[in-house]
Amino acid sequence: MKSAFSLLELIFAIVILGIVASFAIPKYIDTKDSALVSTIKRDLNTAVSSLQSYYLLNQKIEKISDVLTINDTNWTVSDTKISDKNSCVYLEVKTSQSENKSIEVVVDSQKDTTICKKIKEAKIVTASYELY
Template sequence: MKKGFSLLELIFAIVVIGIIASFAIPKYLDTKDSAMASTIKRDIATATTSIKSHYLVNGDIAKISDAIALNETHWGIEDSKITYKDNGKDCVSLEVKDNSGTKTLELTVDSTATNGICKILTADGIKSTIYNLY
């Protein structure tokens, strides 16, 4: 009586594992991008609300970092602008601008992206918008 697997049984097992992996790996990668897009959407909503509230309470906003604290591994934070980059390109940015005495908050989304997180955000209805700060 043999103890072990024949070569045919091992090849069959490897083929089955390969077939399962061919379905599982792309699904996993899509799930990862969807989760990141969800995080970025939540960050956009939180940042927008925080900046508006800070401006309403204080009447001014010198630095955007005074109003919000975001994960710096995802977001680049400058004085009046925060930016999320996807594959090295600007994907989403929020910027406080002073337009002749009227402050605005500009949300800019790269709607030309053909893949990645920007494409998911655009498909989810996130689009470039200008908010007046009162």
């Protein structure tokens, strides 16, 4: 007599693995999205603080990249603006003479992606911060 698994035992094992995966995969994706939102929130807070401090010392901000280094996995950086890869939120530095010198954080309320919904749930809102 051979010692091996029967076809029925293999089918049961595959069915059990499928059931476990049906619960685990959505939980994993939700956890990954929540981690991304936490990272975005942390990066925004750090960027605002760093930009305010830099402006206080130098009285100008020509490029955001002069002030801080931000992870380009999650962010797209231009001279005076950073935006997340999902286009749900962006931060812009406004220092022209005609405008109030400020940092604008804008959350796109029209986007309906999972990440954008989680950003709204995390209480990341459109706000303006003064540059002193």
